[in-house]
Amino acid sequence: MTARSQKHEMLFFALRNTKLRVGVSILLFFILLTIIGPQLTPYEPNDFVTSGAFPPSSEFWLGTTTFGEDVFTQVVYGLRATFIVGIVGGGLGMLIGLLIGFTAGYWGGIVDETLNMLTNIILVIPTLAVLLIIAAYLKVRGILTESLFIGFTCWPWVARAVRAQTFSLRVRDFVDMARISGMKSYKIIFSEIAPNMMSYLLLVFILQFGGAILTAATLDFIGLGPTNTISLGLMMNMAVLWSALILGSWWWFIPPGLAITAIVGALYITNVGLDEVFNPKLREM
Amino acid sequence: MGRYFRRKLLIYLLTFFVAVTLDWCIPRFMPGNPIDILISRAGLRGSAVQTMYDYYTRVFGLDQPIWKQYLNFWASLFKGDLGISIYLFPTPVSKVIAGAVPYDLFLLIPSTLLSWIIGNNFGAFAARSKQLDNTLLPFSYILSATPYMWLGIILAWAFCIVFRIFPLAGGYSFAMKPNLSFAFIGSLLSHWVLPFLSLFIVQLGGWAIGMRNMIIYELESDYSHYLKTLGSPNRLIRKYAFNNAILPQITGLALKLGEVVAGALATEVVFAYPGIGYLILQAIHNEDYFLLQGCFLFIIIGVLAANFIIDIVYLLVDPRMRAGMQGETA
Numbered sequence: 001m002t003a004r005s006q007k008h009e010m011l012f013f014a015l016r017n018t019k020l021r022v023g024v025s026i027l028l029f030f031i032l033l034t035i036i037g038p039q040l041t042p043y044e045p046n047d048f049v050t051s052g053a054f055p056p057s058s059e060f061w062l063g064t065t066t067f068g069e070d071v072f073t074q075v076v077y078g079l080r081a082t083f084i085v086g087i088v089g090g091g092l093g094m095l096i097g098l099l100i101g102f103t104a105g106y107w108g109g110i111v112d113e114t115l116n117m118l119t120n121i122i123l124v125i126p127t128l129a130v131l132l133i134i135a136a137y138l139k140v141r142g143i144l145t146e147s148l149f150i151g152f153t154c155w156p157w158v159a160r161a162v163r164a165q166t167f168s169l170r171v172r173d174f175v176d177m178a179r180i181s182g183m184k185s186y187k188i189i190f191s192e193i194a195p196n197m198m199s200y201l202l203l204v205f206i207l208q209f210g211g212a213i214l215t216a217a218t219l220d221f222i223g224l225g226p227t228n229t230i231s232l233g234l235m236m237n238m239a240v241l242w243s244a245l246i247l248g249s250w251w252w253f254i255p256p257g258l259a260i261t262a263i264v265g266a267l268y269i270t271n272v273g274l275d276e277v278f279n280p281k282l283r284e285m
Numbered sequence: 286m287g288r289y290f291r292r293k294l295l296i297y298l299l300t301f302f303v304a305v306t307l308d309w310c311i312p313r314f315m316p317g318n319p320i321d322i323l324i325s326r327a328g329l330r331g332s333a334v335q336t337m338y339d340y341y342t343r344v345f346g347l348d349q350p351i352w353k354q355y356l357n358f359w360a361s362l363f364k365g366d367l368g369i370s371i372y373l374f375p376t377p378v379s380k381v382i383a384g385a386v387p388y389d390l391f392l393l394i395p396s397t398l399l400s401w402i403i404g405n406n407f408g409a410f411a412a413r414s415k416q417l418d419n420t421l422l423p424f425s426y427i428l429s430a431t432p433y434m435w436l437g438i439i440l441a442w443a444f445c446i447v448f449r450i451f452p453l454a455g456g457y458s459f460a461m462k463p464n465l466s467f468a469f470i471g472s473l474l475s476h477w478v479l480p481f482l483s484l485f486i487v488q489l490g491g492w493a494i495g496m497r498n499m500i501i502y503e504l505e506s507d508y509s510h511y512l513k514t515l516g517s518p519n520r521l522i523r524k525y526a527f528n529n530a531i532l533p534q535i536t537g538l539a540l541k542l543g544e545v546v547a548g549a550l551a552t553e554v555v556f557a558y559p560g561i562g563y564l565i566l567q568a569i570h571n572e573d574y575f576l577l578q579g580c581f582l583f584i585i586i587g588v589l590a591a592n593f594i595i596d597i598v599y600l601l602v603d604p605r606m607r608a609g610m611q612g613e614t615a
Contacts, residue, residue, distance in 0.1 A: 019423075121300045124592060126543035128550065129584045133311050136569055136577055210430065217432045218551050222562075223569055236434060240555060245442050245453065253442070257435030265430035269423065 013277045020273030026266035030259065034083055037076025045069065045077040045230040053249045063251035066242050074230050075255050081231035082213055082263065085147045089212035092151025094205050097158020102189050104159070105166025116163070123156040128218060135224035143226045146219065150212050157211075158204055165197045199278040203271055210267040217260050232256035293596050297589050304585040308578050309358045340369070367582065368575030372567050378579035381564065386583070388456055389560040391477065393549050396484035397538070404492025405534055409527050411493065412500035422497065428490030433548035437483040437555035444479060451479050454557035480556045484549060488541075495537055499530035532603055539595040542588050 014020055043049050050068040054060060062071035104115035131149055135141060169175060170193065178188045194201075219225050220233025221240075239245075239253035349357070361367075367378035411417040445453040452458065458472040503509060503526035512522045553562030561580050568576040 117296065117299065120296050121303055123540065124296070124300045124543075124588065125304055126546050126584055126588050128543070128547035129581050130307060132565060132569075133308065133577060133581050136574070137311055214430075214432055215547075218434065218547055221432070221434045221551055222554060222566060233432075236432075236438065240434075240438060245438065245446055248442075248446055250442060253435075253438050257432060257438065261427060261431045261435065263430075265427045268426045268430055272426070 010277055014274075017273045017277055019269050020277065023266045023268075023270030023273055026262055027270065030079060030263050030266075031083070033076060034079040037079065041070065041073040041076065043070045043073045045074045047073070053244075053247060053252065055249075056251050062255050063249070065238070065252050066244065066247065066249065071235075071252055071255060074235055075232070075259060077230050078232040078235055078256060079259060081143050081226065081229060082216070082260065084143050085150065085216040085231075086209040086213045086263075088144065088147035089150035089154065089216065090205065090208035090210075092148065093154035093208050093212065094158055094201075095155075096151070097155035097204075097208075098162055098201070100155065100159040101162025102166055102193070105163040106170055106185065106189055106193070108167075108170075112163070115159070119156045119159045119163075122153070123160070127153040128215065131215070131219055132222065132224060135219060139227075141225070141227050143229055143231070146216060146226055147212070150215050150219075154208060154211055154215065158208060161200070161204055162197070165200060166193055169193045169196055199274070203274060203278075206267050206271045206274070210264040213260060213264055232260050289600075290596075293593070297593060301585065301589060305359065305362065305582065306355075308581055309355060312574060312578070313354075362582075367579040370568075370573055370576045372571040372573040372576055378575050381576060382561070382579055382583050385560050385564050388558060389549065389553075389562075389587075392480055392484065392553075392558070392560060393545065396481050397488065397545055400485045400488035401492055401534070401538055404489045405496045405531065407489075408493035408496025409500050409523070409530070412497040413504060418497075422494065425490035425493045428487060429494065431487055431490075432551070433483060433487050434551035434555050436487055437480065437552045440479050440483050441555060452476055456559040476556075476558070480552050480558050483552050483555075484545070487548060488545065491541070492534070492537075495534060496530060499533060500526050503529050532599070535595060535599050535602065539592050542591055546584055546588060 046069060048068045049070050050060070050064050052064070052068055053066045054064045056063045060070050060072065062075060064070055065074075100115050100119065104112040104119075127150075130153060134149055135146075138145065166189075175188060175192050178192045183192075216225065216231070217233035217236075220231045221237045223237055223241075225231050225234050225237070233256070235256040236253055239249070239256075244250075244252040365379050367382075370376050370378050370381050373381055411421055441453060444451045452472075452475060456473065456476055457463065457469060458476075463469065500523075504522070509522050509526060512525065549560070550562030550565060552558070553560045554566050557563060561583065565577060565580050567573070568580065
């Protein structure tokens with residue numbers, strides 16, 4: 001089969017995969033909402049637009065908080081923070097993981113031993129505990145700082161996965177051929193080994209993206225999220241802190257959590273769908 | 286076997302070393318003088334400022350060379366001295382943490398183990414069954430995408446506010462003092478149910494999905510096909526598949542611990558459940574950095590200990606490992 005027809009086959013299975021379609025549709029919906037959402041609302045996330053908490057109405061689509069802030073405005077601005085954390089945090093974690101995984105897997109020996117040890121150590125330490133301590137000592141925290149810290153702590157999974165894959169690929173004939181023909185190591189990694197695991201890397205990135213979003217949500221909820229902007233986790237934090245539960249303002253804490261669940265769930269379902277597209281064994285007959 | 290243990294122990298010791306070093310580094314290398322920050326944030330007045338200033342200078346030992354500060358940190362750590370809590374002044378941090386730990390264990394151990402057992406069995410049952418795969422699997426994915434605290438908030442809202450079945454906050458009724466009466470134990474349990482449920486439910490989805498995928502993988506393997514051609518009953522093949530698939534799930538349990546602990550911290554915040562997570566929240570609000578660092582160390586030690594226990598269980602469960610063990614002693 002030629003590469004071209006193989007691509008067509010992928011596309012064919014991608015388009016008729018229900019999981020993929022559902023997952024990508026939900027993601028697109030939220031991405032659109034993030035982009036055009038701020039245009040749909042005349043308010044800023046921390047504007048006091050009315051007095052006190054009101055349930056959803058035609059004027060305030062998702063109701064208002066105890067302070068009279070518009071929940072819909074907060075959600076669409078919070079979504080932006082969520083996507084930034086996912087892309088920057090997940091992306092950075094991916095990058096570091098790739099670097100360490102390729103290095104360890106390709107060179108093996110003492111380099112591998114050392115890097116593998118490092119990976120295992122970071123893997124055992126509960127990431128959130130480290131993030132808690134760092135965040136607590138930083139007085140001003142931005143969304144980018146948060147993403148960077150998440151990125152620097154979430155890479156071990158990627159490193160492990162990439163290392164294992166590189167290990168199995170580097171002894172293949174075509175890699176040996178490249179080596180014999182005098183290709184430089186980094187070139188072998190990026191032009192011979194990496195393309196063979198592209199589909200796998202895409203899946204790993206999707207999981208990293210979702211993981212970064214969940215970590216950020218937990219951090220924000222505990223009160224160590226960004227200090228200068230709104231986020232979905234922070235909304236839940238405020239809701240619990242200001243007794244939205246006892247007052248019964250369900251419209252304050254349900255939307256932010258629902259948005260996170262929908263985005264991360266859609267990412268997971270997309271992941272499974274893509275897996276089925278890439279791996280014929282898993283396809284539903 | 287000996288090699289396996291030595292390697293694991295080395296990793297755990299190194300991890301502990303790195304964690305303690307991080308715990309020591311972070312306050313010192315963050316911008317600003319930690320003592321000034323601590324004093325100004327603690328909002329102390331009058332003579333208390335001087336007392337705390339002296340105390341912090343002594344504990345941080347900032348007048349000493351940096352390597353000596355580091356050694357001192359280790360020395361006091363081995364004496365079990367984690368400093369004194371500001372939030373519950375003058376209780377030592379180690380004592381505050383010791384009071385919170387039973388709640389954590391009581392919450393984490395049952396929820397993790399039960400969700401692991403039930404999730405695995407359910408996942409094994411759902412694998413290759415088209416109906417279950419199409420209905421309950423998406424549901425499992427949604428569950429594993431749910432932030433722990435959000436499920437906690439929803440449960441709290443539904444069962445505490447709307448239906449008024451369970452109490453909302455605390456580890457036991459505020460009207461009671463800890464004692465060994467049935468009323469008190471009942472109160473403990475009724476406060477425990479919802480945090481337990483939110484941890485249990487979120488974890489369940491992940492285990493079910495993992496097991497389902499593992500079983501499908503095993504059912505596609507050569508030995509399953511061989512058994513099938515021999516005409517073995519499906520139940521037997523599934524049993525073998527399960528036995529093989531459960532091993533990676535044990536490793537998975539060790540790898541997931543960090544995430545579970547994070548989830549427990551957030552859940553405790555929702556329910557004001559008096560475990561480590563709640564302590565961390567109080568420590569952050571009261572700028573109690575000794576307590577925060579103590580909690581951090583304690584979480585690390587707990588996760589390392591749990592990892593070690595899982596390693597031992599793995600040794601006992603995996604027949605290949607057992608064989609290796611006997612081979613070495615023979």
